[in-house]
Amino acid sequence: MKINQLSKLTKVISKTIRYYEDIGLLPKAARNSNGYREYGSGDVERLIFIRRCRELQIPIDQIKQLIQVQADKTSSCSEVDLLIEQQLEKVRNTIREMLLLETSLHALATSCSNDIISECAILKNLKGQ
């Protein structure tokens, strides 16, 4: 199949598929006589795997690792476990930071009941400290 077909099956746009090939996340695609990329069902599976990982915000370098681990039959699940666990920790950290941010912004948003710009409490708060 051609790139657009792969794109439809995986919900990854062609542009991004070529990009993934460029950076080595996908192997170099086979080409047919006119130079178009040619894909098979293995590519569909691999790309869906990648898309699912990206949806979970797993960085591309770590996806590369996950793919390598899968290819190596002798490796154990513990590497996979660790990677997912780390990703989970990162997400939880982000959530904590975002909640602090939300508190600050909310306090800021409700601080000004004025209408005169020179007296605006929001701007004053932003200047302070």
Place this chain on the structure above:
Amino acid sequence: MKINQLSKLTKVISKTIRYYEDIGLLPKAARNSNGYREYGSGDVERLIFIRRCRELQIPIDQIKQLIQVQADKTSSCSEVDLLIEQQLEKVRNTIREMLLLETSLHALATSCSNDIISECAILKNLKGQ
């Protein structure tokens, strides 16, 4: 004062200060005879304002707007309110997304009690759908 002094007072590194000048977030700095940038107390205040905004993840373009609004004595607070409100909404959306992410990752992390890579439930889950 010179750039390093400004940096210490505002907790913004010199590199970033020059960058802000490049992109027009800070006005072109005055120069003294040797070509070094020369700053005054107004610059301290302005840069602290910018830092506080960045800590709240307000994008640089919106900080530019906030600075313009402040300079214009005829403008009302409503623009400021709106901007902060939008930022708050963005942060809340990110939190919502992150919480969904956390759920997915947690489910994934606890799905595999296996140790054989070819049977790893995590990898299977990532391939599916």
Place this chain on the structure above:
DNA sequence: ATAAACCTTACTGTAGGTGTAAGGTCAAGT
């Protein structure tokens, strides 16, 4: 005198793509 600490510009790289230009190919319709 010299070394450390500071200043300058300019260019490159980061993550994960998206946008755009300029062109080749292919199938269908007129």
Place this chain on the structure above:
DNA sequence: ACTTGACCTTACACCTACAGTAAGGTTTAT
């Protein structure tokens, strides 16, 4: 036969918000 439109190709620029590095000039302290 010709054209139109949909598809394919590469290559380069752009996005955010900086950080790193090179290569060089200046100032300050010892």
